[in-house]
Amino acid sequence: MSVEPDSTGDDSGADPAESDTEIDAPGDTEISTADTMRERADESALKLWLLLKANRLHITGVLAVVVFCTFVAVGSSVDGFVATLQSGDTKGALFSTMLGAIITGTTLVVTISQVVISQENGPLGDQHQRMSNTMDFREYVGDMYDEPVPVDPSAFLREHVNAVQRGAKALRDAVAGSDDEDLRTEVDQFTDSVIGNADAVRDQLDGATFGTFEVLFAALNFNYAWKIFQVERIGSDHESAIDDEIDDRLTDLRTTLSMFGPAREHIKTLYFQWALVDLSQYIIYASVPALVVTGSLLAFTGSGPIPGTTLGIENVLWVVGAGFTVSLVPFLLLVAYITRIGVVAKRTLAIGPLILRDSQR
Template sequence: MSDADDVDADPESDTEIETGGDMDISTANTMRERADESRFKLWVMLSANRLFITAALALGVFAAFVSLGTFVVPEFVSTLQSGDTKSTLFSTMLGAILTGTTLIVTISQLVISQENGPLGDQHERMSNTMDFRDYVSELFDGPTPADPSAFMLKLVDETRRRAKALRDSVSGHDDDDLREEVDEFTDSVTGNADEVGDQLDGTSFGSFGVLFAALNFNYGWKIFQVERLRHDHADSLDDETDLLLSELRTTLSMFGPAREHIKTLYFQWALIDLSQLILYVAVPALVVTAGMLSFFGSGPILGVTFGVQNVLWLVGGAFTVSLLPFLLLVSYIARIATIAKRTLAIGPFILRDSQR
């Protein structure tokens, strides 16, 4: 999965609005504000290019190694000059690289194996996909888009359209509470839909932008609000308004499985990308580690450059290169784990305290 196009972790959004009683109908338009977490944290965990995060981690490891050996534990230099220390360090890293690379290849095989199967299984997969597309196409005025970002955008636009139709249906209603709550709910839906639509526009599957935009659309809370409106104002709703609420709920419900499918595809794509990248960096990591064992493992490394012992520059650099497969794994799994935690529930279930 290409990470060339980073996404903004903090688009502008509306603040929460409280209406009668303690019920918050509106919510913020972004995942970050709903979760009430640091913009920088979400940028690192989600939005930032994974190769950039890997490079930043590698630079941090190298800087920490050289700084500790120069300023904090200066006697470490004499320890490194010993052949046993360098040999032990890099022989351990050599085994770790081989083991880690083998593990990643195994993960790739597991991901690929999900795509393999007998003809009956493939036919069932195709049938389920086409059934869902046929069902969703009934919501649209036209064919169901094949592009993932266009498909999600179509669902978001349809949700906006039906929310506006709902507001128009109650604009002259005698029930002031119903009218005010529907107005606020519609403003929340359209605001969130506009924000997500802007993020989806121009994105394509192959970057994280499609899934990130989908994460910003909190469809589960909107489903709950539709159900609450139908229950609290059952006596005031006419047949047309009740039908519009039902249709809006159906549209929102289609967003859930669509987002989960996009998420599953992204996970598979990202894990395959991770496997490829680790295989690419494992070769130079093995060469550097083996070179340190062969040429520098049994003798001292003399000299000083920029006030730092050359042994620290060389060993620190080689150690950082040998860590690259692990640092790549950390950067990718951090994003995947964050997404998985934020999408554990499907439907109107609120798992985080900040959204309750």
Template sequence: MTERTSGTASEEANEGEKAEGGEDTDDGDTADTMRVRAGDSRVKLWLLLRANRLVVAGVLTLVVFVAFVTVAAAFSPSLAEKIGSGDPIDTLFSTMIAAIVTGTTLVVTIGQVVLTQENGPLGDQQERMNDTLTVRDSIAELTGSPVPTDPAAFLDAILVAASERSRALRESVRERDGDRSDRIAIREDVDDLAANIIENADGVRDSLDGAEFGSFDVVFAAIDFDYSPKIGQIERVDDDHDDAFTDDERALLKELKESLSLFGPAREHIKTLYFQWTLIDLSRQILYAAVPALVVAGLMLAVVDAGTFPGSTRGVDHVTLVVGAAFAVTLLPFLLFVSYVLRVLTLAKRTLAIGPLVLRDSK
């Protein structure tokens, strides 16, 4: 990954004035990190996005088991008495078998739809390749070097270009002499713009360093770069001080806006690939979980009755514990679906807009 360009002492001082968490306080500026922008707690964000999806599904399974046993033990007559006088196990687990088969088929069908998008005639595949190479050529022209093939390094190269243009623009404006109000205003506006971009880009580059595609790390780091309001800030600075910029500074401003504009589709491309990767993983995990779930449900129908697990522990009938555990296991395919979809939907909501459009209150 490309090494960072060192900033000046005054740059560090400017960046140190930012609020903790990357939040900007000036009008029109927005918080940088997604957690601050969304206003969600760390725990909620961890549960929805950062946590391992298998761990989340396991926790949900444990919650279902505890809730089932607690409620079943609290009501009278007990579950053991109901099993002795009727067939709730047959009713419950025969329904679960039908639900598992139907749900698994549906999710696998979704996975097939994702794979279908990868299939197509030669002309369509060639068009996809040409579009990809066109974007890579634009990034290579902007950065002046070949574009990395690693997704994290690919995004990092765009961030490097944005940081370098920001520094160059700021240094060019700072070299001007005089204390006229218009010159002071353009220096302040450009300083603020550069500090916002460099600070945010450096934080995201730290997160991208060592991140591997397939995990959520690359996408999570990418959504922390809040490029949309920065494009809007560039447009405001350009409009407010258009006559005051030299030709070289105007070119730097244009290249800076181009680098931020390229980050948008690049991030969306990485996010789309991650969605496809995740849905394929989800289909596979559900298929893995469906087999033991069906076996457990079948055993509950064939073996368990009121006398199979006699006795109790701490006032809870053993049969209640067994039925609760079996019910939780048979729900595992659905809980896997819930854990993965929570992340996908949260990520999709946080990245709905592409370009200088902010779908939240400005901070």
């Protein structure tokens, strides 16, 4: 499952019910754009919920049920399937193959986990540089806030969105006395869009806990890239009407918006690392029962047929289908987690005001 990349420097992943409306300024210039992923990518709410918002363990469970039901349904409807499955060689080949796949897959996932963890390791000089970069960024963005920089990721992003909102209001106040009516109209429409988007994102971040997808999901809904472009365009189109105060407010707002980019990317990177470590742990946990079940079935069902029926379905279909499904759980976990990570990565390929999606041009 894949989704085309959206306007990436900034892509949206919020509740499909919340979106900006497109407003036309003088000269038919679009001041605001839709801020949700569904509106920007023209995808159904259900598809994006399954790809991003839904609990990954629940998705894994649903996939497992689908695999099991499909196996039983196909086995019941295809002539000769049960007879072939009753062969000891067939069951033995199936489960021995799955046994090798589980061991290989688990080893691969452990390797991925080691790669992720290795990024956190390094000599003292590297660790000092990482710390210095982090503190420098906190000090820089701290000048934009009214309070110390929060340490909680959700509160940190929420405070940054507040700073953007304050910058938008300051720009609107500075332009209020301008003689250029077009400038006042465009800035009013633009700041209304920024403030509305900031309010929605702040509500989504409120109570969101890092480690879940909620923090990143809300951050993706803040369409900062389009806003940077609009600040630059307003400054260029109305250069003759912009005095020093308005220019300062535009510069401040552009800087604050620009700092949201690396802040969000940092949170995204941390989430990816967190999710990959979780994935590695879940696959290891799932591999143990999968190995036990697959090995047991290989030992006890490989030598002969499984007689009898239950609920009108041959028992061999129930047993082999259940064993096959359990052996696939580690792989289904990988599918569920990597699908979300892949969609987010594809929608945030670039940082800043770049548009990669044709529909957004």
